[in-house]
Amino acid sequence: MRENPDLPFTTDEYRGRLDQVRKAMDRDGLDGLMVHSPESIYYLTGYHSVGYFTYTVLVLSATGGATIVIRDLMKKMAEATSWVEDVQTWTDLQDPIVTTRNALEHQKILGRSVGYDQQAWFYNIGHHKALVEMCADTTFKESAGLVEAVRRVKSTQEIEYIRQAGKTCDAAMEGCVAAIAEGATENDVAAATYYSSIKAGSEYLGHAMLIATGKRGGLGFTTWDRTPIQKGDLLFLEMGGTYTRYNACLSRGVVVGQPSDMAKRLCEASRGALERATEAIKPGATSAQVDRAARGYIEKQGLSEHFRHRCGYLIGIGFPPDWGEGRIMSIIENDETPLEPGLVFHLVPDLKIDGEIGVIYSDTVLVTETGHELLTNYPMDLVIK
Numbered sequence: 001m002r003e004n005p006d007l008p009f010t011t012d013e014y015r016g017r018l019d020q021v022r023k024a025m026d027r028d029g030l031d032g033l034m035v036h037s038p039e040s041i042y043y044l045t046g047y048h049s050v051g052y053f054t055y056t057v058l059v060l061s062a063t064g065g066a067t068i069v070i071r072d073l074m075k076k077m078a079e080a081t082s083w084v085e086d087v088q089t090w091t092d093l094q095d096p097i098v099t100t101r102n103a104l105e106h107q108k109i110l111g112r113s114v115g116y117d118q119q120a121w122f123y124n125i126g127h128h129k130a131l132v133e134m135c136a137d138t139t140f141k142e143s144a145g146l147v148e149a150v151r152r153v154k155s156t157q158e159i160e161y162i163r164q165a166g167k168t169c170d171a172a173m174e175g176c177v178a179a180i181a182e183g184a185t186e187n188d189v190a191a192a193t194y195y196s197s198i199k200a201g202s203e204y205l206g207h208a209m210l211i212a213t214g215k216r217g218g219l220g221f222t223t224w225d226r227t228p229i230q231k232g233d234l235l236f237l238e239m240g241g242t243y244t245r246y247n248a249c250l251s252r253g254v255v256v257g258q259p260s261d262m263a264k265r266l267c268e269a270s271r272g273a274l275e276r277a278t279e280a281i282k283p284g285a286t287s288a289q290v291d292r293a294a295r296g297y298i299e300k301q302g303l304s305e306h307f308r309h310r311c312g313y314l315i316g317i318g319f320p321p322d323w324g325e326g327r328i329m330s331i332i333e334n335d336e337t338p339l340e341p342g343l344v345f346h347l348v349p350d351l352k353i354d355g356e357i358g359v360i361y362s363d364t365v366l367v368t369e370t371g372h373e374l375l376t377n378y379p380m381d382l383v384i385k
Contacts, residue, residue: 032109036123047082115143153342165248168241171200186224206318210238250376273349287335
């Protein structure tokens with residue numbers, strides 16, 4: 001492992017992560033593993049670049065070897081940001097799958113058992129079919145979730161990065177609320193929000209912040225588009241912050257002018273659900289119990305038909321298009337998975353009347369040894385501008 005003073009974690013922490021992954025490989029009978037997820041590549045090596053959307057793979061052997069296969073343009077970036085010594089490249093006139101086949105041979109795992117993740121967004125069916133044809137004697141075994149299981153519980157240093165991301169997220173909400181006014185556009189609010197987040201130290205986010213006013217707040221995953229804010233509008237706001245590629249999120253309710261009765265009901269229900277879900281977060285509590293704490297409160301408010309969302313999801317490393325780790329674990333109904341210290345969740349009791357109105361109160365919450373810790377800290381009161 002090459003020493004690199006610019007790595008975000010110690011070499012000992014990287015070695016520990018790799019040891020856990022290789023133990024899982026041994027358990028599953030794998031001689032090698034291909035890692036295509038940019039989040040998992042970053043987790044294991046430190047390598048990151050906004051060019052992750054071009055074909056990239058980390059090839060690991062069970063005996064200790066590691067090769068990164070990347071576009072030639074990013075070779076220096078891999079050397080600058082990772083500990084990996086063996087970087088094999090492909091140019092825009094070459095087939096990256098040929099380079100991958102060569103990396104398998106270099107690591108002496110060609111013709112053996114190699115794991116891959118069929119759910120990886122940047123490893124498509126064409127890539128896989130071509131690789132299988134080139135490596136006829138190699139057994140490829142689907143290994144989705146192998147690295148993600150190691151990523152699940154956060155280390156002390158990872159938690160500190162998420163805590164810092166939470167501070168930039170709080171700053172984003174401060175800038176957002178300050179810019180909201182009758183006649184201002186969603187673009188005005190977005191500009192102030194991003195300025196505040198970035199000035200506070202945030203990097204580029206894993207997901208666009210959600211900023212929508214009035215009826216547009218009742219639409220799923222919509223965000224700013226020059227719409228003017230009108231008196232009486234309830235805004236749907238979901239803020240994010242990113243620090244050393246670790247993410248934190250928070251949401252609050254903001255109304256311009258006098259809130260309608262429905263706006264007040266939705267805000268109170270979402271806020272109350274968030275508070276109860278947060279209170280339920282502790283070691284040994286199950287995912288289903290936390291979800292039930294939020295969902296039960298919303299049901300008592302007579303608004304259960306407007307809550308069609310999981311209650312939360314794991315959060316940590318994020319590259320666009322996602323800032324969450326919901327594919328690793330969610331807070332959801334009927335899931336008896338117990339919580340343990342070091343898990344970090346974005347709790348999201350999202351309420352929407354489709355195409356009419358919507359709001360969400362959310363926070364980033366750490367499971368501690370004795371309970372929980374809020375990693376985002378913006379006031380919970382409904383803001384009336």
